[in-house]
Every structure is written in structure tokens, then in C-alpha cells.
Amino acid sequence: MNILLILIPVTLIVIGIAVALFFWAVNHQQFDDLDSPAVLPLLDDPPPRDDSDAACVEAEKHRD
Amino acid sequence: MNTLAAWAHPQLAAQVIRPRRDGRSEIALRVDGLRDARQVLALEQLIHALPGVQRVAIDAPAGRVRVVWDARRTSLPALLGVFAGARCSAQPLRHDSIDDARAEEMHAALKRLLVGGMFAMQVMTYAFVIYIGVVDFVDFTTRGLFRWLSLLSTVPIVFYSAQPFFAGAQAELRQRRLGINLPVALAVALVFLASAVNTLRGHGEIYFDSVSMFVFLLLGGRYLELRARHRSGALGDAVIDATPLLAERRRADGTLETVAALALVPGDRVHVAEGGTVPADGVLESGTVRVDEALLSGESRPVTRHAGDRLVAGSVVLTGPAQLRVEASGAHTAAARLGALAERARQARSPAMQAGERDASRFVARVLALTVLTALGWLLVDPSRAFEAAVAVLVVACPCAFALTLPATLTRAFGLLAQHGVLVTRSDALQPLARADYALFDKTGTLATPQLSLADITPLRGDTPAQVLQWAAALAHESSHPLARALADAAAAHGPPPRAEAVQVTAGAGISGTLDGRALRLGQPGFALPCADAAATATMDGALLLADADGAIARFQLAEQPRPDAAATLASLRADGVSLAIASGDSASRVAPLAATLGVDDWHARQHPADKLALLEDARRRGHVTLAVGDGSNDAPILAGADVSAALASGTGLAQAHADLLLLDGRLDGLANARVIARQVRDVVAQSRRWSLAYNLLAVPFAAFGLVPPWLAGIGMSLSSLAVVLNAWRVGGRA
Numbered sequence: 001m002n003i004l005l006i007l008i009p010v011t012l013i014v015i016g017i018a019v020a021l022f023f024w025a026v027n028h029q030q031f032d033d034l035d036s037p038a039v040l041p042l043l044d045d046p047p048p049r050d051d052s053d054a055a056c057v058e059a060e061k062h063r064d
Numbered sequence: 065m066n067t068l069a070a071w072a073h074p075q076l077a078a079q080v081i082r083p084r085r086d087g088r089s090e091i092a093l094r095v096d097g098l099r100d101a102r103q104v105l106a107l108e109q110l111i112h113a114l115p116g117v118q119r120v121a122i123d124a125p126a127g128r129v130r131v132v133w134d135a136r137r138t139s140l141p142a143l144l145g146v147f148a149g150a151r152c153s154a155q156p157l158r159h160d161s162i163d164d165a166r167a168e169e170m171h172a173a174l175k176r177l178l179v180g181g182m183f184a185m186q187v188m189t190y191a192f193v194i195y196i197g198v199v200d201f202v203d204f205t206t207r208g209l210f211r212w213l214s215l216l217s218t219v220p221i222v223f224y225s226a227q228p229f230f231a232g233a234q235a236e237l238r239q240r241r242l243g244i245n246l247p248v249a250l251a252v253a254l255v256f257l258a259s260a261v262n263t264l265r266g267h268g269e270i271y272f273d274s275v276s277m278f279v280f281l282l283l284g285g286r287y288l289e290l291r292a293r294h295r296s297g298a299l300g301d302a303v304i305d306a307t308p309l310l311a312e313r314r315r316a317d318g319t320l321e322t323v324a325a326l327a328l329v330p331g332d333r334v335h336v337a338e339g340g341t342v343p344a345d346g347v348l349e350s351g352t353v354r355v356d357e358a359l360l361s362g363e364s365r366p367v368t369r370h371a372g373d374r375l376v377a378g379s380v381v382l383t384g385p386a387q388l389r390v391e392a393s394g395a396h397t398a399a400a401r402l403g404a405l406a407e408r409a410r411q412a413r414s415p416a417m418q419a420g421e422r423d424a425s426r427f428v429a430r431v432l433a434l435t436v437l438t439a440l441g442w443l444l445v446d447p448s449r450a451f452e453a454a455v456a457v458l459v460v461a462c463p464c465a466f467a468l469t470l471p472a473t474l475t476r477a478f479g480l481l482a483q484h485g486v487l488v489t490r491s492d493a494l495q496p497l498a499r500a501d502y503a504l505f506d507k508t509g510t511l512a513t514p515q516l517s518l519a520d521i522t523p524l525r526g527d528t529p530a531q532v533l534q535w536a537a538a539l540a541h542e543s544s545h546p547l548a549r550a551l552a553d554a555a556a557a558h559g560p561p562p563r564a565e566a567v568q569v570t571a572g573a574g575i576s577g578t579l580d581g582r583a584l585r586l587g588q589p590g591f592a593l594p595c596a597d598a599a600a601t602a603t604m605d606g607a608l609l610l611a612d613a614d615g616a617i618a619r620f621q622l623a624e625q626p627r628p629d630a631a632a633t634l635a636s637l638r639a640d641g642v643s644l645a646i647a648s649g650d651s652a653s654r655v656a657p658l659a660a661t662l663g664v665d666d667w668h669a670r671q672h673p674a675d676k677l678a679l680l681e682d683a684r685r686r687g688h689v690t691l692a693v694g695d696g697s698n699d700a701p702i703l704a705g706a707d708v709s710a711a712l713a714s715g716t717g718l719a720q721a722h723a724d725l726l727l728l729d730g731r732l733d734g735l736a737n738a739r740v741i742a743r744q745v746r747d748v749v750a751q752s753r754r755w756s757l758a759y760n761l762l763a764v765p766f767a768a769f770g771l772v773p774p775w776l777a778g779i780g781m782s783l784s785s786l787a788v789v790l791n792a793w794r795v796g797g798r799a
Binding site: 008015018023029032 | 101102167175183213
């Protein structure tokens with residue numbers, strides 16, 4: 001039964017860590033928007049870039 | 065782009081940007097045109113791509129976006145430009161509408177719930193060991209250890225998670241009333257203290273598992289309720305944000321442009337139409353006007369203001385148009401007061417918690433008495449079971465579900481109504497609406513909208529129709545009457561109207577003013593031609609006449625179109641058993657066709673406000689519950705006099721509305737929807753109350769006889785509360 005004396009404090013430490021992690025997540029707005037992340041993988045458009053950026057890509061293509 | 069650049073003005077920016085401690089800026093925007101989640105994410109990425117943006121939070125259903133960014137790296141116009149580029153129009157909101165309270169309340173509730181859940185599970189495992197240990201293999205000292213561990217794990221639950229109950233109970237005691245938090249706090253404190261004492265003594269029953277589960281389940285129910293409340297609150301806010309207070313600013317060339325009141329800067333000249341709300345503090349430049357400052361000073365009688373006097377933002381101009389020069393000094397106080405206007409609308413919308421609690425406090429008193437009786441009874445019979453039974457009664461009989469019924473249902477209903485374009489300004493308006501069986505409608509502006517086409521203009525002195533229309537519009541522009549607005553709208557197609565001087569509006573008659581040195585009068589024939597005899601004007605009944613000192617210039621025959629949704633709304637009300645009536649100040653020849661079109665037999669023409677009120681009083685004497693529908697300020701007496709009233713108005717019309725319901729966007733069909741929802745609310749509230757009472761009555765005897773352990777009582781209490789909250793969602797289910 002001595003194993004209990006080690007394992008019980010371990011569970012308490014695990015709870016402490018879990019609560020700390022959860023508090024961090026709540027404080028950093030991780031739970032504020034529960035709807036839009038669900039559609040994030042469905043986005044197929046590449047992230048929009050500046051026109052100047054696109055122009056550079058075009059210019060490089062022509063150089064090749 | 066012009067309007068975007070205006071936001072670079074430091075005084076404007078100061079009204080909408082909230083500086084943060086870390087040197088960054090924060091702004092809340094109202095965004096239209098967010099349809100699907102993909103668009104929301106694309107917009108989010110676009111904003112994030114700007115330099116210096118730290119955080120973007122988009123609430124798509126409420127149409128709100130909050131951005132935290134470094135204003136030194138990206139200017140406000142540049143930020144707004146991104147929205148314009150994404151084809152979503154963004155309107156900055158006043159910085160004090162950035163509402164942290166909601167998010168923080170949510171965060172705190174979530175943390176408390178999770179701490180409660182984690183430690184409750186821990187306590188349950190210990191309790192399990194103890195239950196088995198009594199039977200079998202764990203020896204007595206181990207059992208003592210687990211009792212101490214249970215105590216240790218319950219401490220965060222009682223002292224952190226259960227805080228809202230203790231704080232609530234304290235507040236209730238301070239206000240000397242009995243609320244639902246008191247029995248909960250009492251039960252938690254009693255059970256915890258008794259168990260802690262037994263742990264210290266080393267023998268006796270402990271209930272740490274019960275108390276922790278109790279707190280966890282209650283917090284779960286409250287969290288769900290909080291979410292539902294915030295959701296519908298945000299929807300209501302969205303409606304208010306969508307109708308910002310507008311101002312008509314005079315450009316340098318004398319023409320008017322419509323801007324948000326927020327965007328006014330000192331020195332601007334603003335035109336306030338009759339019946340309009342003063343958008344900013346300023347000095348009156350035009351002639352004498354009468355002003356209603358009831359909202360600001362509580363003084364209900366109108367006050368008279370002369371040229372050079374100051375007008376305060378939020379007051380309502382009752383007579384004649386006013387010309388205002390915006391002042392520098394008052395900008396902040398005025399802005400705060402306008403914020404208070406919107407706040408009033410918000411508060412009126414938030415369900416009256418008190419209404420439910422008033423009933424609950426009588427209930428709580430009985431619960432406490434019952435608990436004491438149970439304890440006394442058991443002390444006589446079997447003292448060892450007195451404590452457990454008393455706690456069980458305390459928990460089982462607690463009227464949580466009962467007290468939740470009204471707020472939960474109203475919250476749901478108000479959120480739904482806001483979606484239908486109906487704002488409720490008096491929280492107990494739904495009850496008479498559900499019972500109403502007599503509806504009195506105003507005609508012009510309510511059931512019908514006047515329209516004017518060029519064919520209906522008869523110049524009487526050889527001018528062209530377009531020319532006389534311009535002259536008439538110069539006067540009509542200064543009034544908010546539906547007929548005047550129809551004239552001004554018709555003229556708007558031909559360019560901005562010329563500017564008239566010394567304009568005076570005479571309620572119920574017409575408008576007079578000077579245009580290019582010529583005194584013009586527009587209105588009913590009797591007003592336009594004050595010197596003509598009655599016989600001459602009688603032939604022109606029902607038309608508007610434009611005249612100068614030499615006589616009539618032109619006649620305008622306005623045709624009235626019933627609102628597109630008027631027939632359907634009236635039909636559904638009639639099908640619902642409401643007797644309908646129309647009362648109009650207009651002549652019989654114009655009321656009769658409309659009444660026939662809409663199928664209303666009971667119509668009254670040539671009614672003064674006092675006559676309309678008499679009609680209402682008469683209906684009420686006959687035992688009817690009366691509903692009055694008008695178009696805002698000019699129907700004030702009947703709107704105030706009816707059991708329940710509705711006005712077609714914008715959200716900012718709240719300032720002057722005496723109505724209990726506001727129908728936004730000129731949608732009459734909201735009324736039929738509101739009535740359906742009001743009936744559902746009535747039924748659901750009655751049903752939920754029956755349920756919760758039945759549950760309490762059924763469970764109390766079992767608890768009193770010691771058959772219900774406290775943990776089971778806790779589950780029953782949470783489930784009954786949850787059932788009530790879920791039942792509230794039936795409102796609007798089958799509209």
C-alpha cells in the first residue's frame with residue numbers, strides 16, 4: 001500500500017498542471033470562438049498576399 | 065474613401081479607439097456582410113496581414129469585430145480600408161461599447177466549472193475507495209488518509225468554484241431579500257463544515273462527494289444559461305449597433321449629407337428635423353424651437369429654446385427644424401449621454417431578473433421553514449439522521465428552476481424578436497401582447513406609405529412639375545412627417561433641393577418658409593391658403609397644396625401604397641382573433657379604399673389624437689386588451705394609452721418612443737411574429753413553472769423522510785434547472 005503514498009501526490013500534481021494549462025488556455029481566448037476553427041481546414045484559398053508580392057513572383061517567372 | 069479618411073481626425077479617433085495599457089489600441093467595429101465562416105476567416109487573415117495587428121476577434125452572428133493593434137504602425141483609415149477592400153462595410157463603435165465584462169464573466173464561469181469538475185472527480189475516486197474500504201481491504205488508517213484527502217480536494221471547490229453562490233447569498237442578505245443563492249450557499253456551507261468537523265474528529269459521516277458534485281452540476285447548469293444569455297444579448301446589441309444615431313450635416317454649399325453622429329466635429333453645422341434627436345451638444349442657430357429633454361433631465365414638459373441657446377445631445381426637437389452648430393467642449397459629455405441612450409435600450413431588453421426573484425423569495429422562505437421543521441422532526445425521532453434529511457430538503461426544495469423560468473424564457477424570446485426586427489423596450493410587454501384582442505392602427509406611415517409620382521403634380525400657374533417639386537421639397541425636407549418625406553424622396557431624384565429660410569413646421573397642418581425671398585406655404589389646403597374661404601379649399605381635399613402670398617402654385621396628389629407586409633400581418637392577426645380598427649387623421653375618401661383593400665371594416669377618418677385615445681378607452685371599457693400601432697412620435701398619446709403598443713421606428717427612435725415594442729426597418733410583419741412568440745413565452749413559462757413546482761412538491765416528502773441522499777438531491781436540482789433552460793428554447797421552435 002506504500003505505493004499510494006507516492007501515487008496520490010502524483011495525481012494531485014497532475015491535476016495542478018491540468019488546471020494551470022486550462023487557465024492559460026482560457027486566459028488566452030482559446031475558448032472564445034468555438035465555431036470558426038471547425039471550418040478552418042475547409043479553406044482552400046491560399047493566404048492573400050500583396051499585389052507587389054505577386055508582381056515579384058511574375059517577374060521571377062519571366063527571368064527563368 | 066472619403067469617409068474612411070475622416071477617421072484620421074484625432075477627435076473622431078479618440079471617440080472610438082480605446083488605448084490599452086501596453087500602448088496598443090483597441091477598437092470595436094460593426095461589420096455588415098459577413099455571411100459564411102470562410103469569409104470570416106479570410107477577413108481575419110487579411111487583418112492579421114496588416115503590420116502591428118496583435119489580436120482579431122470576430123463575432124459573426126453579432127456582426128462585431130474587435131481588433132487590438134499598434135496604431136503607430138497602421139492607421140485607423142488603413143484598417144477600415146481593409147474591411148472596405150473585403151467588401152464588408154465597417155462602422156466603428158464608441159469605445160465604451162467595447163465590453164469586456166461579458167468575456168470575463170464567461171472566462172470566470174468556465175474556470176470555476178473546470179476546477180469544480182476536476183476536483184469533484186478526484187473526490188469521487190477517494191469516496192469510492194472509502195466505500196470499498198469499509199467492506200474490505202483498505203485498513204483503518206488508510207481510510208483516515210482518504211478522508212483527509214477528500215477534505216483537501218473539496219477545499220478548492222468550496223472556496224473557489226462555489227464563490228458565486230456565497231457572493232450571491234451575501235448580496236441577497238444585504239438587500240434583505242430571499243433569493244435562490246441563499247439555500248445553495250447554506251447547503252454547501254453546512255455540508256462542508258459538518259464533514260470537515262467529522263474528518264477532524266476521525267469518525268462520523270462525510271459528504272465531500274455530495275457537496276462537490278452538487279457544486280459542479282449547478283455550475284454546469286449556470287454556465288449553459290450564461291452562454292444562452294450572452295448569445296441573445298449579443299444578437300440584440302447587433303440590432304442596436306445596426307441603427308446608429310445619424311446626423312444631417314450641412315456641407316459648405318448648404319446641401320445636407322448624412323453622417324453618423326459619432327463623426328461630428330466641433331464647428332459642424334447640423335440640421336435636426338422636427339421630431340429628430342439632437343446628435344451633439346451645440347448652439348441653436350435657427351429660430352425658437354420646443355425641445356423635449358425628458359430623457360436627460362427627467363423634466364417631462366417640453367422646454368423652449370431660442371437662437372443662441374445651447375441644445376444638449378439626446379434631446380428631441382418637437383417643433384420646427386433646428387439648425388445647430390456643434391460645440392467643442394461638450395463632445396465628451398454628449399457622447400457619454402448618447403451612449404446612455406443605447407444603454408437604456410440594452411437594459412430594457414435584458415430580462416427582468418427581479419420579476420422571477422420576487423416570486424422566488426416567498427418560495428425560499430417556505431423552503432427554509434420546511435428545512436427547520438424537518439430537522440426538528442428528525443431530532444425527536446432519530447437525531448443521527450436529522451442533519452442529512454434537513455440538507456436534502458434544503459437542496460431538493462430550492463426553487464432554482466422556478467426562479468430561472470422567466471429570465472431564461474424571456475432571454476430566448478428577446479433574442480428571437482431582435483432577429484425578427486422587433487426590439488422590446490419594456491420587459492413585461494409580452495404578457496399583454498399575448499392577450500391583446502383589439503388592435504388600433506394608424507394609417508399614414510404605419511399601414512401605408514405615401515408615394516408621389518410626377519404625374520400627380522398639377523402646377524396651377526404654368527411652372528414645370530419638376531420646378532414646383534423642387535420648391536416643395538425645400539420645405540418638405542425640414543419635416544419628418546411621412547407625407548413630407550414622400551415629397552422629399554420624390555424630389556431627391558432630381559438633385560438636392562434648394563435651401564429654405566425661416567422654416568416653421570405646424571404639426572398636423574403644414575410647413576412654411578422663405579425660398580429666395582418668397583414666402584411659401586406647403587400643407588393641407590386650409591393651411592396653405594389661410595385667406596381662402598372653406599368652399600374653395602374643400603374641392604382640393606386630400607391633396608397637398610403649395611402656395612405663396614399670391615395664391616396656390618401647385619397641387620400634389622399623393623397616392624398611398626399599403627406596406628407590402630400590411631395585408632399579411634393584418635390577416636394573421638385577424639385569424640388570431642384580434643379585432644382590427646384603423647384610425648386616421650385623413651379624410652374618409654382616403655381611408656375607405658385602404659381599409660377595403662386590407663379588409664378592415666372598423667375604420668375611422670378625421671380622427672384627432674384625442675379621438676383615437678377615446679376609441680382605445682372605449683374598446684377597453686368593453687373588456688378588450690388593446691394594442692396600438694403607430695409610427696413613432698406623432699402617435700404618442702395612443703401609444704402611451706394602450707395596454708401594449710408598437711411603433712415603426714429605428715433603434716435610435718428609442719429616445720422618443722413611448723412604445724413597448726419597436727418594429728425596425730419598417731417591417732410590420734414583426735408584429736405578427738412578436739405575438740406568436742409572446743404566446744409561446746406565456747405557454748412555456750406556465751409549463752416550466754408547473755414542472756418545477758411538481759418536481760419540488762414530489763421530491764420534498766422523500767427528502768424529509770430521509771430517502772434522498774444529498775448528492776441525488778443535487779442532481780435533481782441541476783436537472784430541473786437544465787430542463788427549464790432547455791424548455792425555453794422551444795420558444796420560436798414552431799413559429
